[in-house]
Amino acid sequence: xxxxxxxxxxxxxxxxxxxxxxxxxxxxxxxxxxxxxxxxxxxxxxxxxxxxxxxxxxxxxxxxxxxxxxxxxxxxxxxxxxxxxxxxxxxxxxxxxxxxxxxxxxxxxxxxxxxxxxxxxxxxxxxxxxxxxxxxxxxxxxxxxxxxxxxxxxxxxxxxxxxxxxxxxxxxxxxxxxxxxxxxxxxxxxxxxxxxxxxxxxxxxxxxxxxxxxxxxxxxxxxxxxxxxxxxxxxxxxxxxxxxxxxxxxxxxxxxxxxxxxxxxxxxxxxxxxxxxxxxxxxxxxxxxxxxxxxxxxxxxxxxxxxxxxxxxxxxxxxxxxxxxxxxxxxxxxxxxxxxxxxxxxxxxxxxxxxxxxxxxxxxxxxxxxxxxxx
Amino acid sequence: xxxxxxxxxxxxxxxxxxxxxxxxxxxxxxxxxxxxxxxxxxxxxxxxxxxxxxxxxxxxxxxxxxxxxxxxxxxxxxxxxxxxxxxxxxxxxxxxxxxxxxxxxxxxxxxxxxxxxxxxxxxxxxxxxxxxxxxxxxxxxxxxxxxxxxxxxxxxxxxxxxxxxxxxxxxxxxxxxxxxxxxxxxxxxxxxxxxxxxxxxxxxxxxxxxxxxxxxxxxxxxxxxxxxxxxxxxxxxxxxxxxxxxxxxxxxxxxxxxxxxxxxxxxxxxxxxxxxxxxxxxxxxxxxxxxxxxxxxxxxxxxxxxxxxxxxxxxxxxxxxxxxxxxxxxxxxxxxxxxxxxxxxxxxxxxxxxxxxxxxxxxxxxxxxxxxxxx
Numbered sequence: 001x002x003x004x005x006x007x008x009x010x011x012x013x014x015x016x017x018x019x020x021x022x023x024x025x026x027x028x029x030x031x032x033x034x035x036x037x038x039x040x041x042x043x044x045x046x047x048x049x050x051x052x053x054x055x056x057x058x059x060x061x062x063x064x065x066x067x068x069x070x071x072x073x074x075x076x077x078x079x080x081x082x083x084x085x086x087x088x089x090x091x092x093x094x095x096x097x098x099x100x101x102x103x104x105x106x107x108x109x110x111x112x113x114x115x116x117x118x119x120x121x122x123x124x125x126x127x128x129x130x131x132x133x134x135x136x137x138x139x140x141x142x143x144x145x146x147x148x149x150x151x152x153x154x155x156x157x158x159x160x161x162x163x164x165x166x167x168x169x170x171x172x173x174x175x176x177x178x179x180x181x182x183x184x185x186x187x188x189x190x191x192x193x194x195x196x197x198x199x200x201x202x203x204x205x206x207x208x209x210x211x212x213x214x215x216x217x218x219x220x221x222x223x224x225x226x227x228x229x230x231x232x233x234x235x236x237x238x239x240x241x242x243x244x245x246x247x248x249x250x251x252x253x254x255x256x257x258x259x260x261x262x263x264x265x266x267x268x269x270x271x272x273x274x275x276x277x278x279x280x281x282x283x284x285x286x287x288x289x290x291x292x293x294x295x296x297x298x299x300x301x302x303x304x305x306x307x308x309x310x311x312x313x314x315x316x317x318x319x320x321x322x323x324x325x326x327x328x329x330x331x332x333x334x335x336x337x338x339x340x341x342x343x344x345x346x347x348x349x350x351x352x353x354x355x356x357x358x359x360x361x362x363x364x365x366x367x368x369x370x371x372x373x374x375x
Numbered sequence: 376x377x378x379x380x381x382x383x384x385x386x387x388x389x390x391x392x393x394x395x396x397x398x399x400x401x402x403x404x405x406x407x408x409x410x411x412x413x414x415x416x417x418x419x420x421x422x423x424x425x426x427x428x429x430x431x432x433x434x435x436x437x438x439x440x441x442x443x444x445x446x447x448x449x450x451x452x453x454x455x456x457x458x459x460x461x462x463x464x465x466x467x468x469x470x471x472x473x474x475x476x477x478x479x480x481x482x483x484x485x486x487x488x489x490x491x492x493x494x495x496x497x498x499x500x501x502x503x504x505x506x507x508x509x510x511x512x513x514x515x516x517x518x519x520x521x522x523x524x525x526x527x528x529x530x531x532x533x534x535x536x537x538x539x540x541x542x543x544x545x546x547x548x549x550x551x552x553x554x555x556x557x558x559x560x561x562x563x564x565x566x567x568x569x570x571x572x573x574x575x576x577x578x579x580x581x582x583x584x585x586x587x588x589x590x591x592x593x594x595x596x597x598x599x600x601x602x603x604x605x606x607x608x609x610x611x612x613x614x615x616x617x618x619x620x621x622x623x624x625x626x627x628x629x630x631x632x633x634x635x636x637x638x639x640x641x642x643x644x645x646x647x648x649x650x651x652x653x654x655x656x657x658x659x660x661x662x663x664x665x666x667x668x669x670x671x672x673x674x675x676x677x678x679x680x681x682x683x684x685x686x687x688x689x690x691x692x693x694x695x696x697x698x699x700x701x702x703x704x705x706x707x708x709x710x711x712x713x714x715x716x717x718x719x720x721x722x723x724x725x726x727x728x729x730x731x732x733x734x735x736x737x738x739x740x741x742x743x744x745x746x747x748x749x750x
Binding site for chain 1: 379380381382383384415437438439457458459460461462463465466483484486487490509513514515516518547636637638639640641643644646648650653654655657658659660690692693694695697710711712723724727728729730748749750
């Protein structure tokens with residue numbers, strides 16, 4: 001395994017991806033509602049085919065570039081889960097026209113709703129919209145009691161050019177806890193936020209055919225899915241130290257890692273340097289809240305993925321990661337030129353630094369899968 | 376300007392790039408020694424042509440992918456300033472053979488030196504090496520008093536296959552201070568480290584034709600260049616809030632920014648959300664040490680680049696940046712769909728998230744310049 005290979009390089013353990021996906025697809029089936037995997041973590045058609053159980057439909061993306069890429073390779077029913085703005089309507093229309101896929105857009109405000117109606121009428125095209133609600137993260141979304149909910153839904157429904165599809169929310173603040181009880185409570189607020197909104201709209205005669213929630217933690221610890229039509233989650237395919245530290249996955253579930261080479265021994269400083277630094281790992285530090293020794297990632301055996309003692313990447317520069325040693329014996333165990341794998345804090349930004357995955361399965365390299373980064 | 380344009384997008388102000396470059400090339404000329412710009416920040420041939428004053432030689436890179444890219448487009452005398460390892464020798468040889476350029480490699484250890492000699496002899500090729508010294512950053516490099524300095528240099532000199540070129544160091548810890556006096560002291564240690572090493576080698580009959588130091592802060596505040604043959608610096612082309620916060624540049628010198636669209640107004644939370652988040656800006660927070668209100672970047676007028684009041688990006692998610700408001704009047708000044716430009720903490724990781732620069736000059740878009748990211 002890993003010979004020859006250039007480092008740093010993003011490694012995907014296909015066995016773990018498959019296991020994580022099987023588990024979550026099973027949970028989704030038990031929930032009785034549609035599962036709409038978020039592809040912002042993997043940004044890869046090869047991964048997404050596995051992540052959707054081969055279904056290739058009803059997915060979530062975070063950028064229009066992802067929407068275009070996944071539509072081009074045959075995915076359908078794609079929700080773009082970041083608030084759209086008028087300067088992007090034309091790109092949405094191009095994707096729809098070129099690939100025959102409607103993109104589900106979201107908004108939380110009247111100016112965009114009005115502009116969408118005007119655009120769709122002027123260009124004689126149809127746009128699909130959901131209304132975003134804020135269930136406590138305070139990022140995007142209308143407050144649950146906002147009068148604009150009904151106003152926007154009516155505006156869409158009466159337009160003739162916008163297909164109003166329903167309501168959605170995202171409890172991203174569930175990452176702030178490592179307590180399953182607390183996450184379960186957040187999941188319940190997430191659920192009630194959109195169920196109540198859909199009920200309010202129903203009372204005004206407006207039907208939501210999509211009532212959507214989701215984050216990996218709230219999906220896992222939800223007490224109920226009642227009234228929902230679907231749930232979204234993304235990082236479950238790969239997991240990472242942030243999820244591990246929040247009791248969302250086991251250590252052996254983490255499916256991506258960065259392969260690195262030991263490039264230096266600094267004996268006076270009791271440190272080892274590897275060629276994976278701030279760029280190959282990202283500067284995300286989010287696991288450290290609940291895992292104070294995570295540093296910029298756990299240093300692991302390249303074959304077994306067992307952690308090497310208590311080693312972490314303690315300092316990063318652009319192309320250097322420095323491991324502070326607790327024992328000089330590591331200089332012998334990790335000679336210059338030897339390989340390590342680093343489990344990342346947060347799968348999404350770490351993966352985003354890399355153009356592709358080196359895929360391994362049963363201890364063998366089985367392929368390279370490209371990613372779609374950027375905008 | 377900026378119409379039509381998709382956001383988020385990396386904007387390069389060519390006027391500022393030219394001004395920064397003119398200033399530093401002038402300083403380099405005054406120093407009387409060679410200037411070897413570091414291209415790890417720009418990763419762009421178009422930028423590097425300006426950054427080298429059209430010279431297109433004697434440059435520094437951080438990865439072999441950059442070395443290959445710059446060699447392919449005609450740059451020569453390229454130093455790869457991260458410790459090389461044997462698993463990369465074959466890539467080095469391919470670059471040299473395909474593009475006719477010798478790459479200057481660095482090492483700080485005997486195992487790599489021995490492997491390089493063996494590789495060059497077995498493959499009947501020549502490799503060019505400098506020895507890296509540690510002047511206080513404790514990342515890579517031999518301690519100044521290390522007996523291995525002479526041992527490695529002798530090994531190279533006697534090999535017949537390795538061209539030993541000299542010594543180099545990097546005072547990256549100069550970023551830890553905002554005091555010109557202190558940075559000047561660090562610069563002096565940086566200089567003495569390699570000058571002393573070269574003297575030690577000279578006493579043993581080994582000549583260094585390259586005696587190289589450099590970081591943007593130490594270059595700017597160095598008291599002397601005596602005994603050096605060259606100086607390296609990279610971020611000076613663009614600058615950023617981290618450099619501004621350390622008194623290395625003026626606010627109006629920062630040449631890159633991220634153009635973003637206002638995608639949401641969260642009135643109950645007194646916040647505005649834009650479509651540049653953790654990915655488009657990076658999670659680098661390094662300006663905040665000396666500029667506690669930097670957040671993930673200053674929010675600026677898209678045309679003048681003046682900061683908008685005291686607005687910063689306070690929170691980031693993958694594709695969302697959230698601005699906490701001090702005054703509800705901002706909802707009127709920054710309507711949904713309006714554009715802002717965000718000055719980044721650290722030019723290198725922010726730029727690395729983007730595949731290209733949108734280049735503006737005299738208030739007009741004048742082109743798109745590609746970047747070479749990854750490995």
